[in-house]
Amino acid sequence: MKIVMVGEAATHQHELAAALATPAEFVALPREAHESAQWDDQIDGADVLVAMRFKRSTPAPRFRLLHAPGAGLDGIDFAALPAGCTVCNVFEHEIPMAEYAMACLLEHQIALASIDARFDSDRFSQAYLGRQPRGELYGKTMLIIGFGRIGQAVAVRARAFGIRVIALSSRARDGKVAGPMDEAYTDAQLLEQLPRADFVVLSCPLNEHTRGAFGAQQLAAMRPEAVLINIARAAVVDQAALYDALKHQRIARAFLDVWYQYPAREGDQVMPASFRFEDLPNAFCTPHVSGWTHGLFERRYRLIAQNIDRLARGEPLHNVVAGHA
Incomplete structure (x- = not known):
């Protein structure tokens, strides 16, 4: 069995x-x-190519299986794949990404690191006597846009904190949304539901329908004290509209872990966006770390290994997104 691993997957x-x-x-x-x-x-001639991206302008080399080491497939040009190739993906990122989303909520409401940074033994008495009440998550409302694996994992954890969860999913049209939520609505009802939310979590896939779909109109529908958390793809949000909303404090805050540009190879120096979001006091920016954990890689590559073993035995594959199972 010949297995070719590309880029970060090779590590x-x-x-x-x-x-x-x-x-x-x-x-x-x-x-x-x-x-x-x-x-x-x-x-050429490989049994398995493990890569998050594949593009060719020339005839593609031959391989039997392209296994993405993640869920996203927007880096794969399916038209460029060799004939007969099967494409599979793998998930497991919903666990750390949901934990990251909850960390964002807790950071906004409690800000423990800032409280710790201000602690001074010499001024303890004044600090103690001058304590100000802080916020809490209990009783808040969260709108989750995209109620797949990630959205549902966020919802499970949010409800454990006493947060009311509103799910936005195309499946709500047929009444088929199941899972850990209190209410469910269709994409067409987004503008009606946005004013209800204290927290708006984006966890939808990037496609022709969602690209740039969260723009000035949607941001204007959010409450001034509401918080946006984007763990989907950056391009779901119109970056100029988001920068403007944050700069003029039309929303309270945004937690941004996904970006509009990424380096294509070692040594590349790219700006993540057209605007310096990190200069805004109400933008909390991280370099796409929400799903980057040791546990994630252990789980993912164990599942990829199981699929490769199934390929070797001629058994149906799991998580087939193109080609034959």
Whole structure:
């Protein structure tokens, strides 16, 4: 079994090899191999290509299975794939991303790090006697836009804090939304529901319907004290409208972990957005770390290994998004 791992995936060869029952030959390639024919001779004839991206303007090398080491497929040009190739993805990111979302909520309401930074033993008496009440999560309302694996994982944790959860999902049209929520509405009802929310969590996929769909009109519908948390894709939100809303304090705060531009290869220096969001006091910015945990990689590569073993035995694959199971 020949397995080619590209870019960041190549750094997890140990996790994959440890979980794999099938004997395998591994090839590690740099990130830019996803779009350059320079490495095609090393990919050609592979049984499995593990990569988050694949694009070609020339005829593609042959391989049987493209296994994305994540859920997102927007970096794959399906038209460029070789004939007969199967594409699978893997999840498991919903656990750390939901924890990250809850950390954002707690940071906004409690801000423990800031309280700790201001602590001074010499001024303890004044600080204690001058304490000001802070906010709490209990009784707040959260609107989750996109109620798939991530949205539902956020909802489970939010409800444990006593937060009322409103789910926004296209499945609500048919009354088929199930899971940990108090109410469910369709995408067409977004503007009606936004004014109700203390927290708006974006966890929807990026596609032709969602790209730029959260713009000036949606931001204007939010309450001035409301908070936006984007753990979906940056391009779901119109960045100029978001910057303007934050700069003029039309919403209280935004937690941003996903960005509009990323480096394509080692050594690239890119700006994450057209605006310096980090300069705004009400923008909390992190470099796409919401799902980046040790547990995530252990779970993902264990599942990828199981799929590769199934491929070797000729058994149906799990999480097939294109091609044959």
